[in-house]
Amino acid sequence: MTAGPEDAGRPPGEGASTHRDVAAEDGAGRKRAEHRPASFADAVAAEWIKIRTVRSTFWTLLAGLVVTIGLSCLLAWVFVSAYDRLGARDRLRFDPTAYGLAGINFGMVAFGVLGVLVVTGEYATGMIRTSLTAVPRRGRLFAAKALVLGGVVLVVGEIVSFAAYFLSQLIFADRHLDAGLGEDGVLRAVIGGGLYLTLIALLALAIGTLLRHTAGAVTTVLGLLFVLPIIGSFLPGDLGRTVRKVLPAGAGGAIMNTRPSEESLSPWAGLGVFTLYTVVLLVAALLAFQRRDA
């Protein structure tokens, strides 16, 4: 399937000259057309093509969708099945919304992997050098990447979050445990689930940019989201509780609570803390991206 010999003998450059008719003469006597400078919107459009033309995008999003919705439903079903054997205290503390979104705490890995791959995929293949010759303003390239990734994960994340919510509430409705969207904090929690996934993807993008290596970056994201809470759980007393509240997963997950809990920050404060982590890492990644040789 290689290029045929007929291409090789053909005088090259003839196609190259086809669209040099609009013109002004430049210093060297060549005809040069005037063009509008490339804009941020052009960089965003290119990033949009990038993200939708590799398979990893589809597969990570599909994995995120299946894991989040599947686990949310599975856990809802397990809870409903075990409901009769639960004590009064457990029944009282039951938060149907947070429970129905529980799958997000696992599905988030897939969205994190997507965030990592969006940038480490470029480093692994060498595409980053081509990207930077096309868009040499690195701040622009990075911002376009973050915007497109954020947009894609926000849309998919909200779909996933709402789907997980509705399906799990259908299961809870069996025992009349379900919470309606109109109830206090429920809509915020469900929308917040999608926001949390978006922030996770952006945090992963930042880590991927800093480390430039897929395996290392994915490991780091997993460490931040899953290993830190385990370490936190070994810390004793009030100190432990405070630390657990502000660890990334604990803080970010708070947005999905509709019942106040001593174990976590208030929903918006929690998401605010997670946003802060994300912003700090994004800024660090941008600075590194601008300073380093590609």
Next chain:
Amino acid sequence: MIEARGLTKRFGEKTAVDDVTFTVRPGHVTGFLGPNGAGKSTTMRMILGLDRPTAGTVTVAGVRYSGLGTPLREVGALLDAKAMHGGRTAHNHLLLLARSNGIPARRVDEVLDLVGLRSVARKHARGFSMGMGQRLGIAAALLGDPAVLMFDEPVNGLDPEGILWIRTLMRSLAAEGRTVFVSSHLMSEMAQTAEHLVVIGRGRILADTSVREFIAANATSHVRVRSPQLGELGPLLARRDWRVEVDPDGSLRVYGADPAAVGDVAADHGVRLHELSPVQPSLEEAFMRLTGDTVEYHAGGRPVPPAPEAGPVSTAREGGAPPAAPPPPEASSPDLPPTAPDGTWRGGDA
């Protein structure tokens, strides 16, 4: 037009590119010649803003690369083949590059035709052969119809047909008035395509001159003589002011003579000649001599700078940098240049 002024890149202790100054002009193919590891790729990466220079500046069309409004319309570059995501199709790869610079999408099909990849446009790049990858990289370089083109080792991994194609392409691009800057470690390749040479060794510019002048300055031509009566002829020739060497194949190399004079001597003494031909020295020969000198120079420590003998380029040096060391006197053959009309024996600028 590419202009590098005092361009320097250090990686830790190692100086990859050392105070390099040169200008690549439009209208002909300029070869960027040097052994592997001489600093060619690093220099090209600095031109494209991929690597940040430790010192010095480099501009394309008078501006830093990152300051170009639509870089792909100004500069097309093939740095390494397959600097692309293998999971993307050739068409999509080019489409996103076009989109990033506001280049119309129809241009994608034009360049795919141009490089002969139309039939595999919808195939994933990871399935491409080396040669197809090179073609796709060249398609990307041509996408914006740029006035400046840079190719880093473009013939690497190509079959003879592809090599021929690329040579023709580069020449025709230059003939259209574009600036074409091609790196290679292959002297023979440069001899085939380039008219002008920027020679780099160990991060320093060793010469910036036309191919012909470079060869003339760095290697000497000779006359090749074959005769059944070499035993007679040799001494006759050696008696003149010519240097005569015997080649392993039994022919003679006569330096400092023209073929007519050699033929006359033979005729005067009734010696039969079976061959009498002028031999132009190869670029390879010239290059080996030149870089041989640099190696010697580097092994010998810091030489004494000779009197400055350079053109206007010498003023472009960044202040404060130590003067570039020139080839030491003992390492320079008497026939080494300053060669080019623009005073470009740059190694010795001070």
